[in-house]
Amino acid sequence: MEYVSPEGLRLDGRRPMEMRQIRGEIGAVAKADGSAVFEMGNTKVIAAVYGPREVQNRSQQMNDQALVRCEYSMANFSTGDRMRKPKGDRRSTEISLVIRQTMEACIMTHLMPRSQIDIFVQVLQADGGTRSACINAATLALADAGIPMRDLVTSCSSGYLNSTALLDLNYVEDSAGGPDVTVGFLPKLDKVTLLQMDAKLPLDIFENVMQLAIEGCKAVANYIRELLLENTKQLEYRRGV
Template sequence: MEFVTPEGLRQDGRRPRELREMRAEIGAVSKANGSAVFEMGNTKVLAAVYGPREVQNKSQQMSNQALVRCEYTMANFSTGDRMRKPKGDRRSTEISLVIRQTMEECILTHLMPRSQIDIFVQVLQADGGTRSACINAATLALADAGIPMRDIVTSCSAGYLNSNALLDLNYVEDSAGGPDVTVGFLPKLDKVTLLQMDAKLPIDVFEDVMELAIEGCKAIATYIRNVMLEHTKQLEYHRDG
């Protein structure tokens, strides 16, 4: 398969180092304490945050920090075949764990001891890079819920196909079987909190790919920051009005 033409265009018309178009909306679920919808191209994810609230299962309560829980689900209609998706399968358990660990890392949990924060992310439409989109959506939802965080955490994937490092793989590129590096990144602190790859890649190529993914994270962070600023301005406007 040719994923990058000699003219330097990908199948969907992007260049190798371009992100898909993003769109974000804060406050999509009014019941939740914080919520957001985040889109990367045709990947669309809804995140809802509840908490900090009382710990439901007392045995899990921690006296020095908050308990963070995360549940990742894919809507039945999120992929082309509209199949009933079993809950709690291996893949979603793994992604739930990954998202929980990533978010836990940036939430200031020690400020909220003996409490619980629930993050629900649901994929409404899947077109590759759901993991990254979920983390980005969760960041926005946590911010919306007003939960104290060290920094915003953003995530982006990058792959390596036809000897080209490609940013933000879509479904077709993702299923080509090449390496796929997902990075979670704290832009202000300049720290990587998540790094996943499920293939072999020579170390020097890997560094380029990871560098590209970090670039992507930074671009997303800028976008998310603007979205939050815009949202805050709206809030201010509504309060004043």
């Protein structure tokens, strides 16, 4: 199938190096310590963060650092056809793990020993790139909760179809069967904390594709930073400082 037309437009009208429209909103769940909604095109996820708080299961408590837990789930209504998936299926478990590891790498866990941080992410609407959207939402929520972090970790995916590197794949492009590279990135430190791909790709092409994903991460980071600044200004204003 033709995923990029000879005119250089993708199926949804984007050019290969363009992301979908992104939008973030801080404070979606009042009860949580921090929360956010993050949208990448039609993909929409909500994240809620509780903590740092007392460790629930004493046996898991660590004396030198905080325990980070993450739970990923997809709402039943998130895909077009309603599917009742059992909780804790392999895909969700894997994504939970991926998100936990990515977030753990940027949270300064050593500052909060003997405590626990819970991150809940749920996909409200799925249209490809849920992994990236979840990480971005979690970052926003963690920042909202005021948890100390080394940097804002952001994520974006990229792929390679019709001999073209594509940024931010949507569902149609994702299910084309080509490679899908998801990158988690610390923009200030210029470090990659997550790199996933489940296909084969020649090394030189892979580097280009990964570089493209990193550029995407940087763009997301800029947006998130602006969003947080704006949010802080709002808070300041409300407090009347």
